[in-house]
Each structure stands twice: as C-alpha cells, then as structure tokens.
Amino acid sequence: MDRNQTTTGPMTQTMIAGFLISAGFPMACLTSMIEPLRAANEIHGRDVFHWRLLSEAGGQVTSSAQIGFETDPARAAEERLDYLILLSAPTTRLADPATAATLRRRARHGTVLGAVSGGVFPLVQAGLAPGTPIAVHWCYQAAFEAAFPDQAATEQVLEWRGPVITAAGAAAAFDLALLMIEQRLGPELAAEVACWFQHPVMRRGDVAQAVPALIGADPGAELPPLVARAVRLFSADLAVPVPVGEVAMQLGISPRQLERAFKRATGQSPSRYARKLRMEAARQIMLYTNDKVIEVAQAVGYGDAQTFGKHYRAAFGKSPLEDRAQINLFRVEGNLPVPST
Incomplete structure (x- = not known):
C-alpha cells in the first residue's frame, strides 16, 4: 500500500502491527509508534489498532535503556499482520535464516515490512528491501553505505515506497504512526493524536533529517x-x-x-x-x-x-x-x- 494512495474515507478495519525487536533496540522508537496507536484507539472509542512484540527466539528482549520486553517468537506468530517493523541496534543481523524467510513469506501475503533507526541494517541484510530507497539516520549513514554500497540510502525522515517503509529515528517513527492513523481513521483524528502529544507537525516523506552542523552552536542554527x-x-x-x-x-x-x-x-x-x-x-x-x-x-x-x-x-x-x-x-x-x- 502506497502512503500516497487516496481513499474515499477512513477505514475502520482492525490494523495489526508486529514489532520485531532485537537486543539493544532503541526503546524510544518502539514507544513512539505504540503510544500514538493507543491514543487513536482511545480517542476513536474502539480498538482499531492492535500490536504484538516479536523477536527471533521469543522471550525477554532488553532494550538500549536496559528495560526488558516480553516477546513471542516471530516464526510462531501465524496471525495476520498488516505491518511488521524491525527495531534493532545497527550492529544487529538476523541470526536465523528462517526468520528472513518468514518475513518474505509475510510480504508475499500482503504484510508491509519496514524498519526504524538501526533496524534498517537487518532489513537490508536479509534481502527484504531490494531496490527500495531506505531512510537511514544520519549517524549511521556512512556505516550503512559501507555495508550496503548497492542499496539506495536517503536523508529523508521517512521513506514509504510501496510495500517497504523506513523511518530515521524516534520522532520519525511517531510520524509514521500518525500516517497509519490517518489512513485508517482520517486526517482529523491523526491531527488530534498529534496534538495530544504536542507533536506540532506531521512530517511525511518529503522532509530531510535535521543534521547537526556546528559544534557548540544553537541547535536550530543552519550553515549559511x-x-x-x-x-x-x-x-x-x-x-x-x-x-x-x-x-x-x-x-x-x-x-x-x-x-x-x-x-x-x-x-x-x-x-x-x-x-x-x-x-x-x-x-x-x-x-x-x-x-x-x-x-x-x-x-x-x-x-x-x-x-x-x-x-x-x-x-x-x-x-x-x-x-x-x-x-x-x-x-x-x-x-x-x-x-x-
């Protein structure tokens, strides 16, 4: 599904998002996606959005903040997933080839695959985004290009090209969740969710990442x-x-x-x-x-x-x-x- 696709009105079919997390994944990215979806359910008065935490082996997975999350094994999750998002440290690679095969099978059956922050590394390593531009956080860009010289990397906060979506960080993950809400429940409810969290602007795929230019300068400063x-x-x-x-x-x-x-x-x-x-x-x-x-x-x-x-x-x-x-x-x-x- 292309994020630019227009619809005749908001959809209310239940949306199920799976989050495939690995040790050291950025917790802020996970919560930045789940919290807007939870708020959308509350505002709408109905559980339109569901989510599941998955990992390769199942069990507890510890985040970058040293907080553990209980997960189900990715291969054992047979229910329908509309989205499956990888979150990991940039050093992570999928350990079991069967996991990548499971993800490819889901993609063939309509699941939108994606990644946030360091999750783009295992996504591309597993061959799950061939020929797709990837939104790579600026702090990983050189490493990503060295690891995957043939994969297009962009400086956008979001890339949503057909069946693959990527977001370059926690704030971008929040924007991605807002886009999901907009598709399911319409722009007015998405805007209300953004206001709940004092998120001033819902960015789309045409916004470049903010990159620090000057050491010790005002964070909002730009180079001439x-x-x-x-x-x-x-x-x-x-x-x-x-x-x-x-x-x-x-x-x-x-x-x-x-x-x-x-x-x-x-x-x-x-x-x-x-x-x-x-x-x-x-x-x-x-x-x-x-x-x-x-x-x-x-x-x-x-x-x-x-x-x-x-x-x-x-x-x-x-x-x-x-x-x-x-x-x-x-x-x-x-x-x-x-x-x-």
Missing part, C-alpha cells in the same frame, strides 16, 4: 548557503577528497573567500571541517561494521593506515582499533553506547 553548498561538495564522495581550491572554483569564489566564510560560520578552516566529516564517517564504519582499518581508511580517502590512525586519534583520543574494542566491550557487558535514535 555558501558554506552548506561547500559541505555538500566535500561530502559527495568521502573516498575521493576534493581540494579546497576545487571546491572554491565550483562555487565561483576564491579559496580565501571560502576560508573566511568557513571561519565565520564554523570557527574552522574548510580543510579542517572536511577532515572532521571524514573522521565522523570513519568512526561510524569502525563502530558499526567489521571492516579492516585500511578498508575504513580508504573509504574516507586515506591511502595509508598510519596517517589515518594519526588523524583518528587526534579526533577521538584513541586509535581506530581501541575505539572498536571499547565499544565491543560495552556491548559484551550489556551496555549499548550507541544513539537510541
């Missing part, structure tokens, strides 16, 4: 247009760094003008800011993939691991392998210091 255009040029292909002079030439200004514009907007030189972009992308790949250090270095435009390691340590206070070892230690001990987006 000239600097933003330069950042897009620096970011276009991190594996092939673009010289400052070439960026200035493409913008029709001198390198000195570009330098002054960056200093005013960011407090950094263009080259320093471009290196920061490359280091942030490198850290994503180190933390959320198993790529070798030299492969990560090459992915962000370094020809040797030594220089890459020097810049990485300067940026994050530890070497790439030390950073990965620390994050893996946290995971083994049950902590997940990754964004619960």
Whole structure:
C-alpha cells in the first residue's frame, strides 16, 4: 500500500502491527509508534489498532535503556499482520535464516515490512528491501553505505515506497504512526493524536533529517548557503577528497573567500571541517561494521593506515582499533553506547 494512495474515507478495519525487536533496540522508537496507536484507539472509542512484540527466539528482549520486553517468537506468530517493523541496534543481523524467510513469506501475503533507526541494517541484510530507497539516520549513514554500497540510502525522515517503509529515528517513527492513523481513521483524528502529544507537525516523506552542523552552536542554527553548498561538495564522495581550491572554483569564489566564510560560520578552516566529516564517517564504519582499518581508511580517502590512525586519534583520543574494542566491550557487558535514535 502506497502512503500516497487516496481513499474515499477512513477505514475502520482492525490494523495489526508486529514489532520485531532485537537486543539493544532503541526503546524510544518502539514507544513512539505504540503510544500514538493507543491514543487513536482511545480517542476513536474502539480498538482499531492492535500490536504484538516479536523477536527471533521469543522471550525477554532488553532494550538500549536496559528495560526488558516480553516477546513471542516471530516464526510462531501465524496471525495476520498488516505491518511488521524491525527495531534493532545497527550492529544487529538476523541470526536465523528462517526468520528472513518468514518475513518474505509475510510480504508475499500482503504484510508491509519496514524498519526504524538501526533496524534498517537487518532489513537490508536479509534481502527484504531490494531496490527500495531506505531512510537511514544520519549517524549511521556512512556505516550503512559501507555495508550496503548497492542499496539506495536517503536523508529523508521517512521513506514509504510501496510495500517497504523506513523511518530515521524516534520522532520519525511517531510520524509514521500518525500516517497509519490517518489512513485508517482520517486526517482529523491523526491531527488530534498529534496534538495530544504536542507533536506540532506531521512530517511525511518529503522532509530531510535535521543534521547537526556546528559544534557548540544553537541547535536550530543552519550553515549559511555558501558554506552548506561547500559541505555538500566535500561530502559527495568521502573516498575521493576534493581540494579546497576545487571546491572554491565550483562555487565561483576564491579559496580565501571560502576560508573566511568557513571561519565565520564554523570557527574552522574548510580543510579542517572536511577532515572532521571524514573522521565522523570513519568512526561510524569502525563502530558499526567489521571492516579492516585500511578498508575504513580508504573509504574516507586515506591511502595509508598510519596517517589515518594519526588523524583518528587526534579526533577521538584513541586509535581506530581501541575505539572498536571499547565499544565491543560495552556491548559484551550489556551496555549499548550507541544513539537510541
């Protein structure tokens, strides 16, 4: 079902949503979907929306906030599901091939598959979204593109293309739930649910994610247009760094003008800011993939691991392998210091 499909009026058939959760999943994303559906039932005066918590093996699954949720095994859930949404940490992959087969079978029988936040990783890994643009949270984008170079990733808060839906974080998950409510019960009730939670605007699939641009700046601040255009040029292909002079030439200004514009907007030189972009992308790949250090270095435009390691340590206070070892230690001990987006 395409979210842009028009209907002659609100539908009142019961909608059943399954949430396939894995250890370390972002709890905020789950509650951001369930709570609007619950509120819609209350306002409407009838249980139009039902939901089920599923996991690969069933039993208790612990969220990123270290709170456990009881689940049913995904393979044992035989009832109809209109939607089946994957929620997980970005390091999660489906452990049992039979789970992916179950999801594909459901898709063939009309279940809309989707994912929120890190759930896009197991969704694509299992081959459940071939050729479908995926909304990937900005903090996972470099890691996602490194893991799935042939999968289209977008910067939108939502992507709803036919039978696959993806949302880039908890707020986007709330918007997704509102769209489900709008389809079933109409725009007026969806708007009332949004107002219940003081959610000011129901975003659709044509809104780009908000991305932090300036360290220490006002969260609402935006880069000046000239600097933003330069950042897009620096970011276009991190594996092939673009010289400052070439960026200035493409913008029709001198390198000195570009330098002054960056200093005013960011407090950094263009080259320093471009290196920061490359280091942030490198850290994503180190933390959320198993790529070798030299492969990560090459992915962000370094020809040797030594220089890459020097810049990485300067940026994050530890070497790439030390950073990965620390994050893996946290995971083994049950902590997940990754964004619960």
